[in-house]
Amino acid sequence: MKRFIGFIKKEFYHIFRDRRSLFILFGMPIAQILLFGFAITNEINNVDIAILDHSKDATTKEIINKISASKYFTIKQMVTRDADIASVFKKGQVKAVLNFEKDFSKNLIKDHKATVQIITDATDPNTANTISNYVNAILQKYQKELNKNITFAYQIVPETRMVYNPELKSVYMFVPGVMTIILMLVSAMMTSISITREKELGTMEILLVSPIKPFQVIIGKVFPYIFLSIINAVVIVMLSIFIFNMPVQGSLFLLGIESVLFIISALALGILISTISATQQTAMMISLMGLMLPVILLSGFIFPISSMPEPLQIISHIIPAKWFIIIVKGIMLKGVGLQFIWKETLILLGMTVFFIALSVKKYKIRLE
Amino acid sequence: MNNNKVIQVEGLTKMFGDFAAVNAITFEVEKGEIFGFLGANGAGKTTAMKMLIGISKPTAGKATVAGFDVFTQAEDIKKNIGYMSQKFALYDDLTVKENITFFGGIYGLSRKLIKEKSAVLISELGLEKVANTLVGALPLGWKQKLSFSVSLIHEPKIVFLDEPTGGVDPITRRQFWEMIYKAANQGTTVFVTTHYMDEAEYCDRVSIMVNGKIEALDTPKKLKEQFEVANMNDVFLKLARG
Numbered sequence: 264m265k266r267f268i269g270f271i272k273k274e275f276y277h278i279f280r281d282r283r284s285l286f287i288l289f290g291m292p293i294a295q296i297l298l299f300g301f302a303i304t305n306e307i308n309n310v311d312i313a314i315l316d317h318s319k320d321a322t323t324k325e326i327i328n329k330i331s332a333s334k335y336f337t338i339k340q341m342v343t344r345d346a347d348i349a350s351v352f353k354k355g356q357v358k359a360v361l362n363f364e365k366d367f368s369k370n371l372i373k374d375h376k377a378t379v380q381i382i383t384d385a386t387d388p389n390t391a392n393t394i395s396n397y398v399n400a401i402l403q404k405y406q407k408e409l410n411k412n413i414t415f416a417y418q419i420v421p422e423t424r425m426v427y428n429p430e431l432k433s434v435y436m437f438v439p440g441v442m443t444i445i446l447m448l449v450s451a452m453m454t455s456i457s458i459t460r461e462k463e464l465g466t467m468e469i470l471l472v473s474p475i476k477p478f479q480v481i482i483g484k485v486f487p488y489i490f491l492s493i494i495n496a497v498v499i500v501m502l503s504i505f506i507f508n509m510p511v512q513g514s515l516f517l518l519g520i521e522s523v524l525f526i527i528s529a530l531a532l533g534i535l536i537s538t539i540s541a542t543q544q545t546a547m548m549i550s551l552m553g554l555m556l557p558v559i560l561l562s563g564f565i566f567p568i569s570s571m572p573e574p575l576q577i578i579s580h581i582i583p584a585k586w587f588i589i590i591v592k593g594i595m596l597k598g599v600g601l602q603f604i605w606k607e608t609l610i611l612l613g614m615t616v617f618f619i620a621l622s623v624k625k626y627k628i629r630l631e
Numbered sequence: 632m633n634n635n636k637v638i639q640v641e642g643l644t645k646m647f648g649d650f651a652a653v654n655a656i657t658f659e660v661e662k663g664e665i666f667g668f669l670g671a672n673g674a675g676k677t678t679a680m681k682m683l684i685g686i687s688k689p690t691a692g693k694a695t696v697a698g699f700d701v702f703t704q705a706e707d708i709k710k711n712i713g714y715m716s717q718k719f720a721l722y723d724d725l726t727v728k729e730n731i732t733f734f735g736g737i738y739g740l741s742r743k744l745i746k747e748k749s750a751v752l753i754s755e756l757g758l759e760k761v762a763n764t765l766v767g768a769l770p771l772g773w774k775q776k777l778s779f780s781v782s783l784i785h786e787p788k789i790v791f792l793d794e795p796t797g798g799v800d801p802i803t804r805r806q807f808w809e810m811i812y813k814a815a816n817q818g819t820t821v822f823v824t825t826h827y828m829d830e831a832e833y834c835d836r837v838s839i840m841v842n843g844k845i846e847a848l849d850t851p852k853k854l855k856e857q858f859e860v861a862n863m864n865d866v867f868l869k870l871a872r873g
Contacts, residue, residue: 265736266736266737266739269733269737270733270736270737272733273725273729273733276722276724276725276729277722277724277725280724280726305661410861464718464720464722464723465716465718465719466720466721466722468686468714468716468718469714469715469716469720470687470737471710472684472685472686472712472714472791473709473734473737473738474706474709474710474737474738475737519851
């Protein structure tokens with residue numbers, strides 16, 4: 264035990280004396296959360312649009328007023344001819360053009376039907392989609408107002424309610440993702456680098472020749488990172504609660520336990536990486552390419568898994584981050600308890616055990 | 632078993648697939664001896680040494696180090712040997728004192744003993760002024776000497792040195808050998824591999840490995856007589872060329 268404490272003390276010296284690792288450990292989580300929280304957002308605000316109004320009557324004016332009154336759109340210019348639509352898009356001045364047909368009001372009264380075309384710049388498909396949805400919503404609302412006094416025999420009125428994140432804040436979606444990335448990065452990459460560093464410097468050999476046992480070396484190397492990762496998780500949750508007003512509906516304790524489980528699985532991956540890489544650079548590359556990319560792309564953090572092609576969906580199942588994100592979202596946003604996420608927890612636990620077993624086995628082979 | 636024989640090796644072999652890196656070597660090392668373990672690169676020195684220090688399992692043969700069997704008692708061997716590798720292997724980002732404390736700690740020395748030892752060690756090496764300096768800032772020669780002292784901190788019966796003087800200037804090498812003599816005089820057995828043939832002359836006995844086998848083993852004086860040459864360099868060349 265005394266040996267072990269001495270070993271851990273040494274690890275902390277390594278970490279605190281290396282500015283780079285200190286930055287990765289503490290600077291990056293905060294920077295990432297703030298960046299994702301403030302700068303990167305899926306919401307649209309003050310999008311520039313143009314209007315082509317062929318009828319210029321009371322109804323179209325009212326709709327245009329409603330649109331310009333919303334905080335989502337700014338009417339940048341009025342277009343007079345169909346031919347100009349292409350050129351305003353090409354100049355990149357606006358993201359969307361609303362094209363009201365001729366005799367809009369008249370058609371609406373006479374035929375009970377009038378058409379407005381929403382043309383969006385789909386070079387950025389997500390934004391285009393969002394814009395079209397927002398415009399639709401404004402039109403729907405207006406239509407409802409118009410029909411207030413008229414009762415139709417049959418009418419289906421969809422009433423959409425966004426639960427768990429009614430304001431559709433994207434920070435709610437990013438916090439679980441960023442937390443996952445940071446924990447993965449700190450735990451897996453930092454441990455794999457710190458273990459391979461000892462190999463590279465030749466100190467690992469000295470340690471193996473000493474009476475300290477190999478598993479003690481590994482636990483000693485990993486322990487500080489468990490500790491630091493937990494601190495990181497706490498910092499991230501605090502930031503999201505106090506700066507982004509993100510609610511934690513479920514139990515903080517459960518969130519903590521699940522985080523520790525995820526941290527341990529990431530650490531086991533880190534050890535595994537260190538057994539197959541001879542240099543720090545290799546360890547870093549494998550961590551970045553083999554862990555970070557799948558975590559960002561395939562975990563459901565940014566891109567929904569259900570819309571991925573079948574093979575990618577299958578691959579996503581073997582990524583621990585995917586399950587952890589489901590768990591974190593469940594606890595933080597839906598406020599669910601273990602009875603709803605026991606399956607994900609069990610999968611994560613199984614993966615952790617598997618990674619630990621595999622790295623122990625690999626580590627033994629390496630010693631031969 | 633003769634207690635004076637701290638290393639006894641008989642037919643020790645290490646196979647990598649079909650390739651015998653170490654091919655049935657047999658030798659003995661006596662207590663307090665400085666035993667030179669020579670050979671060209673790839674002759675199998677390092678592999679042989681790794682088996683003796685318990686980090687590589689032999690394929691066949693018998694060997695005991697400090698009275699313990701390399702097959703079954705590797706953990707006991709580790710407690711009784713010191714090791715210094717050709718790569719400088721202290722932590723650059725720890726101070727001189729922290730390094731000594733750390734390595735003392737992993738060999739299970741008490742805090743009090745570590746304190747005493749590090750005071751003695753630092754004053755013997757004349758490192759008082761840099762005791763709290765990061766090791767990375769020290770010149771290579773100092774690091775090597777410190778590394779050697781650290782490998783002796785738990786007073787091992789045998790110390791294994793794997794090309795300890797690589798890349799060090801002649802004066803430091805001289806001082807380093809003085810330290811080796813001192814350790815040997817105090818009863819520590821020194822098992823040293825080296826490239827420098829002039830250093831081979833400093834050893835009590837020398838073995839020369841060629842292609843996994845020990846081709847010659849005797850005192851430097853007798854080896855020179857046997858091969859009818861003036862220095863160890865020529866002994867080595869004669870053997871290596873076959």
